[in-house]
Amino acid sequence: MREPVWPPVEPPAGALALHRALAALPPPDGWWGLNPEPDPSALRVHLAEGRSIGDVWPPALRPDAFFGLVRVMAAAAAPHFPGGDAEAVSADLTRAETEMARLAPEDMGRWVLRGECGLKGRAGFLVEHARRAYLRAYARTVTKRVPELETGVLWSRRICPVCGSLPGLGRIMKRQAGVPGPRLLICRRCATNWRLPRFVCPFCPEEEPGDIVTVEGDAQAELHVCKRCRRYLKVIREEMVDDPTLWDVQTLYLDLLAEHMGFLPGAEPVDPAAPSPRH
Ligand SMILES: [Zn+2]
Numbered sequence: 001m002r003e004p005v006w007p008p009v010e011p012p013a014g015a016l017a018l019h020r021a022l023a024a025l026p027p028p029d030g031w032w033g034l035n036p037e038p039d040p041s042a043l044r045v046h047l048a049e050g051r052s053i054g055d056v057w058p059p060a061l062r063p064d065a066f067f068g069l070v071r072v073m074a075a076a077a078a079p080h081f082p083g084g085d086a087e088a089v090s091a092d093l094t095r096a097e098t099e100m101a102r103l104a105p106e107d108m109g110r111w112v113l114r115g116e117c118g119l120k121g122r123a124g125f126l127v128e129h130a131r132r133a134y135l136r137a138y139a140r141t142v143t144k145r146v147p148e149l150e151t152g153v154l155w156s157r158r159i160c161p162v163c164g165s166l167p168g169l170g171r172i173m174k175r176q177a178g179v180p181g182p183r184l185l186i187c188r189r190c191a192t193n194w195r196l197p198r199f200v201c202p203f204c205p206e207e208e209p210g211d212i213v214t215v216e217g218d219a220q221a222e223l224h225v226c227k228r229c230r231r232y233l234k235v236i237r238e239e240m241v242d243d244p245t246l247w248d249v250q251t252l253y254l255d256l257l258a259e260h261m262g263f264l265p266g267a268e269p270v271d272p273a274a275p276s277p278r279h
């Protein structure tokens with residue numbers, strides 16, 4: 001293994017404390033419905049056709065439940081926003097809630113899956129975090145019906161099989177009998193894991209394999225870059241990633257290194273509004 005050429009950079013303490021406070025909140029429960037209840041055999045057929053689970057069985061969610069969670073998150077995050085104007089954030093959230101209050105639960109569920117947030121700054125950050133919390137609860141439930149998703153048998157596309165997003169992170173499974181384990185892709189939004197061969201680029205067009213090389217690695221993680229599309233993927237080794245958002249913040253040094261080498265993130269950055277060394 002090569003020595004890292006770029007020393008790990010500690011993310012700002014405020015950013016980690018903020019994400020830890022949000023990660024410590026209990027996951028939302030009992031908020032969504034699936035109508036009809038997914039039938040595993042039908043799910044497998046749709047997945048084999050390349051359709052994501054969210055396309056086939058989107059969640060349903062009441063707007064008041066969603067904004068209830070956003071306000072719980074706002075209270076947990078407030079001490080970690082330096083110089084935060086809590087009243088302005090609350091006014092932004094109230095406006096957004098009023099606009100969305102008339103949505104039917106099915107439309108609210110589709111918005112959580114795919115819709116534009118529209119809010120900027122701290123209110124946008126909180127709404128995006130609430131969306132992720134709901135999407136992760138939804139993904140945990142629906143992927144239990146198809147545990148073979150991680151084997152790569154059912155799904156070989158680049159996008160997330162649950163919410164349709166591009167992968168934000170990767171994970172290399174443990175070596176077995178001296179052979180490196182497979183690489184799983186991780187969705188930054190719903191945290192679903194799925195398999196794509198190690199040397200296939202997740203960001204090149206689906207008919208192109210891309211040109212993936214590992215340019216940096218340490219005991220914890222490595223950086224996969226594609227010389228064809230100039231995108232990069234941060235990849236953790238071995239361990240289960242219980243909270244990809246926290247790991248993402250902890251490895252900001254890999255983003256800085258990739259950008260320094262002229263590569264672009266493949267999917268949206270995790271938290272554009274959160275405190276980070278780049279702001
Ligand atoms: Zn997803």
Ligand SMILES: [Zn+2]
Pocket residue numbers: 201202203204210211226227228229230231
């Ligand atoms: Zn590529």
